[in-house]
Amino acid sequence: MAEVLVYVDHVDGSVRKPTLELLTLARRIGDPVAVSLGNGAADTAATLAEHGAVKVLTADAAEFADYLVAPKVDALQAAVESVSAAGSLAAVLLPSSAEGKEIGARLAIRIGSGIITDAVDLEAGDEGPVATQSVFAASYTTKSRITKGTPVITVKPNSAPVEPAAAAGAVEELAVTVADSSKGTKVVSRTPRESTGRPDLTEAAIVVSGGRGVNGAENFPVIEALADSLGAAVGASRAAVDAGWYPHTNQVGQTGKSVSPQLYIAAGISGAIQHRAGMQTSKTIVAINKDEEAPIFELVDYGVVGDLFNVVPALTDEVKTRKG
Amino acid sequence: MSLRIVVCVKYVPDATGDRHFAEDLTVDRDDVDGLLSELDEYAVEQALQIKEAADDAEITVLTVGPEDANDAIRKALSMGADKGVHVEDEDLHGTDAVGTSLVLAKAIEKTGYDLVVCGMASTDGTMGVLPAMLAERLGVPQVTQLSEVSVEGGPNGTVKGRRDGDTATEQLEASLPAVVSVTDQSGEARYPSFKGIMAAKKKPVEELELDDLDIDADEVGLEGAWTKVEDATERPARTAGTIVKDEGEGAKQLAEFLAGQKFI
Numbered sequence: 001m002a003e004v005l006v007y008v009d010h011v012d013g014s015v016r017k018p019t020l021e022l023l024t025l026a027r028r029i030g031d032p033v034a035v036s037l038g039n040g041a042a043d044t045a046a047t048l049a050e051h052g053a054v055k056v057l058t059a060d061a062a063e064f065a066d067y068l069v070a071p072k073v074d075a076l077q078a079a080v081e082s083v084s085a086a087g088s089l090a091a092v093l094l095p096s097s098a099e100g101k102e103i104g105a106r107l108a109i110r111i112g113s114g115i116i117t118d119a120v121d122l123e124a125g126d127e128g129p130v131a132t133q134s135v136f137a138a139s140y141t142t143k144s145r146i147t148k149g150t151p152v153i154t155v156k157p158n159s160a161p162v163e164p165a166a167a168a169g170a171v172e173e174l175a176v177t178v179a180d181s182s183k184g185t186k187v188v189s190r191t192p193r194e195s196t197g198r199p200d201l202t203e204a205a206i207v208v209s210g211g212r213g214v215n216g217a218e219n220f221p222v223i224e225a226l227a228d229s230l231g232a233a234v235g236a237s238r239a240a241v242d243a244g245w246y247p248h249t250n251q252v253g254q255t256g257k258s259v260s261p262q263l264y265i266a267a268g269i270s271g272a273i274q275h276r277a278g279m280q281t282s283k284t285i286v287a288i289n290k291d292e293e294a295p296i297f298e299l300v301d302y303g304v305v306g307d308l309f310n311v312v313p314a315l316t317d318e319v320k321t322r323k324g
Numbered sequence: 325m326s327l328r329i330v331v332c333v334k335y336v337p338d339a340t341g342d343r344h345f346a347e348d349l350t351v352d353r354d355d356v357d358g359l360l361s362e363l364d365e366y367a368v369e370q371a372l373q374i375k376e377a378a379d380d381a382e383i384t385v386l387t388v389g390p391e392d393a394n395d396a397i398r399k400a401l402s403m404g405a406d407k408g409v410h411v412e413d414e415d416l417h418g419t420d421a422v423g424t425s426l427v428l429a430k431a432i433e434k435t436g437y438d439l440v441v442c443g444m445a446s447t448d449g450t451m452g453v454l455p456a457m458l459a460e461r462l463g464v465p466q467v468t469q470l471s472e473v474s475v476e477g478g479p480n481g482t483v484k485g486r487r488d489g490d491t492a493t494e495q496l497e498a499s500l501p502a503v504v505s506v507t508d509q510s511g512e513a514r515y516p517s518f519k520g521i522m523a524a525k526k527k528p529v530e531e532l533e534l535d536d537l538d539i540d541a542d543e544v545g546l547e548g549a550w551t552k553v554e555d556a557t558e559r560p561a562r563t564a565g566t567i568v569k570d571e572g573e574g575a576k577q578l579a580e581f582l583a584g585q586k587f588i
């Protein structure tokens with residue numbers, strides 16, 4: 001069977017959930033070979049094997065952290081060449097993070113391949129993998145494939161279930177020479193984001209978002225309390241972010257995160273097209289808004305016309321009571 | 325020596341319009357009004373600020389797109405850019421990201437550059453891959469997704485910027501020439517002044533075709549594309565949900581719904 005390279009997104013050896021979803025999709029197309037780079041790369045192997053990686057190619061060098069993107073492209077290119085030389089390579093899959101897309105973009109140019117970004121589903125096809133995408137603020141669903149070279153595809157988080165599927169996961173060191181031309185952009189400093197203890201926004205099964213209706217940073221704990229009662233991540237509209245009430249990393253929408261949870265709850269958000277672009281593929285959508293004309297109500301499975309300051313705290317209490 | 329800045333801007337269908345696919349499964353550009361991609365306004369703004377902080381700089385706005393894409397160039401010129409380059413060719417219809425990056429890279433090289441400034445993503449394709457592709461093709465550093473950017477030392481100087489990533493904030497630095505992209509966190513774009521709009525009418529816009537860039541027609545367009553859209557279906561409108569008015573029971577009713585869906 002052909003092999004599929006899966007680029008591993010991990011933090012110091014702990015594999016992030018979107019990578020495990022990639023392994024589920026990769027298995028539909030071929031045998032997953034994971035590529036794990038940087039500090040802690042070897043520590044990812046056990047988890048990757050549990051989720052279907054037949055092989056884990058690792059490389060750790062200071063350059064991966066010291067320079068932006070390009071050294072990782074060198075490594076992935078080396079992986080492409082080594083797998084292609086030994087057998088046949090069906091595709092390269094990466095998570096649709098800003099970095100994943102940039103690595104994929106440069107790799108595609110280097111190996112003379114086409115690239116598809118933000119796939120939400122993937123299946124094998126007669127002429128190579130077929131990717132499903134959701135475009136124009138999710139008003140269209142398209143199916144596309146790559147017609148030149150080895151398909152490079154980035155996949156959005158929450159596009160496939162995480163499925164255990166034990167495989168060998170044999171660790172092999174990948175020989176990488178980082179080119180001088182890949183050391184152009186120095187990472188002068190890196191400040192890790194403080195953990196909030198809540199689930200990651202793009203990975204969460206439930207997201208509770210607040211908008212301009214929250215009316216101040218001091219009121220966001222109302223949203224956070226509901227999120228915590230549900231074990232959810234917290235999101236915000238751009239209006240709330242621009243007002244300085246919540247960090248930009250929590251922004252949902254075209255220029256923020258794109259989320260696709262099982263349940264999305266929007267409180268005090270009108271539902272502008274740019275906001276929809278980031279949440280419209282959520283499975284179940286709920287809105288609380290005091291304006292019954294708000295466009296968000298066109299999308300909802302359940303909507304409550306009312307003041308969020310009454311509804312949200314009461315809902316939090318209900319959830320807590322029911323959960324016991 | 326003057327700092328040569330090239331800003332890449334895209335002409336896109338208005339996101340608030342009813343966007344569609346044409347019969348050949350390319351983006352229908354006839355039905356919906358087009359405009360300068362809002363995310364590229366931030367790129368023009370940062371280029372203008374870099375120019376204002378430099379001793380001597382010149383900004384060229386570059387677009388690859390149909391005839392109407394000229395509107396995007398005019399808008400950028402009216403904001404304060406100095407001149408435009410418009411690559412337009414019948415054979416470009418249906419070009420994908422890889423092909424567009426080829427055309428842009430050749431046009432940037434032909435124009436001459438020390439700094440290329442892009443938006444974070446186009447508002448229609450929303451791929452966010454072009455800047456990285458350009459850096460790869462031009463063989464220069466990629467300093468992308470910046471919410472803060474500055475240039476020191478003119479054409480042989482350095483570019484610095486702040487990249488707010490998923491898990492960390494990074495301070496980046498590279499020598500020119502380089503490709504940067506800026507996010508919508510980089511600062512509101514200015515509105516063109518009346519004077520700016522009048523002045524823009526007299527600014528030069530160079531028209532280029534594929535021949536001028538030594539690109540063969542079969543390297544681009546729908547036929548030359550590296551990807552193929554096989555099917556596009558309009559997503560069925562979400563079936564109307566239940567809407568209740570909160571008269572004291574709203575939270576309870578909602579909790580009931582959530583419990584029914586097994587979320588609680």
Ligand SMILES: Cc1cc2nc3c(=O)[nH]c(=O)nc-3n(C[C@H](O)[C@H](O)[C@H](O)COP(=O)(O)OP(=O)(O)OC[C@H]3O[C@@H](n4cnc5c(N)ncnc54)[C@H](O)[C@@H]3O)c2cc1C
Pocket residue numbers: 210211212213214236237238239240251252253254255256257267268269270271272273274275278288289290291294306307308309362363508
């Ligand atoms: C290029 C571009 C990119 C953009 N990217 C994004 C993006 O990524 N994400 C994004 O969200 N937006 C984005 N926007 C902005 C978008 O167009 C909207 O301006 C924004 O989403 C509005 O946020 P909002 O719904 O919170 O505010 P508003 O539109 O002001 O809506 C607030 C809502 O709260 C309701 N409300 C007020 N008080 C209460 C209360 N007490 N109880 C209940 N309801 C209440 C009101 O009825 C109203 O419907 C972008 C815009 C542009 C041009």
Ligand SMILES: Nc1ncnc2c1ncn2[C@@H]1O[C@H](COP(=O)(O)O)[C@@H](O)[C@H]1O
Pocket residue numbers: 332333334335361363364367386387388389421424428441442443444445446447449450451452453454455
């Ligand atoms: N046709 C085009 N002409 C000029 N610049 C473009 C074009 N397409 C994309 N760009 C630039 O590349 C950036 C990212 O685009 P994309 O990768 O398509 O999301 C945009 O913000 C523009 O700066």
